[in-house]
């Protein structure tokens with residue numbers, strides 16, 4: 001008996017065995033990653049090559065998180081144009097390679113990196129689609145929605161929203177509570193919602209709802225990228241009933257609430273048109289009417305399983321969440337114009353020539369004819385570029401870069417921000433300078449470096465809509481109002497303090513406010 005007790009006590013507990021085995025396995029893996037792994041010889045910090053916790057440290061803990069993009073920039077400064085940024089991924093800093101990666105010949109396969117596909121909590125929209133071929137067919141299905149003709153047809157809708165926005169701005173007083181962030185968010189989300197889904201959310205008349213929607217999207221896309229470090233987080237959240245999820249994370253619950261809202265819109269659309277085109281309701285209008293996203297998808301050549309309410313809603317959710325960006329960009333644009341009075345005056349002169357009465361509606365065509373405004377738009381989209389994260393692909397074939405062979409299925413990216421702020425191309429890249437786009441003595445290679453909407457098959461489908469929307473909103477406001485935005489501080493309210501999926505200013509910032517100090521009509 002006594003012998004037996006002594007024998008049992010001396011046996012190592014199962015947990016200890018597991019711990020030792022894990023440590024041995026982990027050390028073995030770490031040694032493999034820096035010796036025999038196909039990326040073992042690539043330059044970069046050893047710790048980044050050994051463990052993903054290096055990246056997680058910068059993205060979750062360091063300075064409040066979302067700092068790995070800026071760390072990658074430092075790595076490039078130290079190690080050169082190609083860096084191993086985690087055990088399985090490399091980053092390249094090179095404009096030609098950006099073309100090679102994002103806009104390759106049609107025959108080459110580029111899958112979205114699965115860890116980046118979960119970003120918006122969706123699974124079957126084109127953004128979250130990992131597979132190259134499936135992504136291509138989904139983009140083809142919705143492409144008429146984003147085409148020039150459909151954007152043009154949305155012009156009266158956008159102008160109507162902008163006129164409503166002007167009524168709000170005209171009534172704002174110094175010290176009033178509503179920030180430009182909420183007003184622009186209301187305009188952007190509701191314009192997109194009405195255009196894409198065929199009915200309005202009435203957000204400019206319900207600023208509380210606009211605030212809540214904006215907050216839900218903003219927290220998701222600017223918080224530390226936990227979804228990347230824990231990719232199963234969003235799929236699990238989707239399975240938890242709202243009643244329980246709200247206690248675990250009110251934020252995730254709000255995001256899931258947005259998802260449900262758009263699923264409902266999709267189901268209602270199908271019930272209303274039961275397979276018919278909603279174009280029928282538009283007959284009798286003298287001008288071409290915009291087609292909804294649902295109408296375009298239902299009438300595409302995609303297979304039936306791609307046209308269910310839940311699948312169409314996934315596409316709609318991704319786009320609706322992306323409609324956050326034009327609101328934010330417009331707000332920052334107002335700041336830059338206010339802070340650069342000579343630019344503001346030059347644009348107003350251009351506007352007053354084509355539209356002598358500011359009370360009259362502006363049009364896309366008029367605005368597109370103004371060279372200085374166009375140059376300013378380019379500068380606004382460059383300097384406010386919202387996407388903070390890298391957008392890596394897994395390529396089906398090996399890639400070469402300056403003598404380095406990047407094996408197939410390695411995560412590889414060129415961060416768009418690196419090119420948009422390249423000091424060799426954009427002198428003083430953090431200086432707002434629209435003139436740089438008009439300087440014939442130092443022309444910018446726009447094909448390579450004007451990439452605020454990315455490039456190639458995965459580039460932003462909304463390029464034209466977003467540009468026209470921001471241009472119209474900003475041009476109308478500055479032509480109609482003299483305004484004050486003196487409260488803004490660049491370092492606190494405008495500069496990108498963290499770079500998650502989207503960039504965000506310091507946590508000290510309370511948003512930008514605008515006070516009209518006179519009407520110009």
Ligand code: HEM
Pocket residue numbers: 102126127128139192318319320322323324325326329381385386387391416451452453454455457458459460461462466
């Ligand atoms: C200032 C406004 C915007 C900017 C700067 C912007 C920028 C971008 C960028 C850089 C990408 C990734 C491109 C790449 O992978 O190379 C992207 C993708 C995307 N954007 Fe935008 N975007 C804007 C507005 C919008 C809006 C308003 C929508 C929809 C309402 C939208 C929908 C999308 C979608 C769906 C994708 C993913 C496309 C895919 O993976 O096939 N974007 N955008």
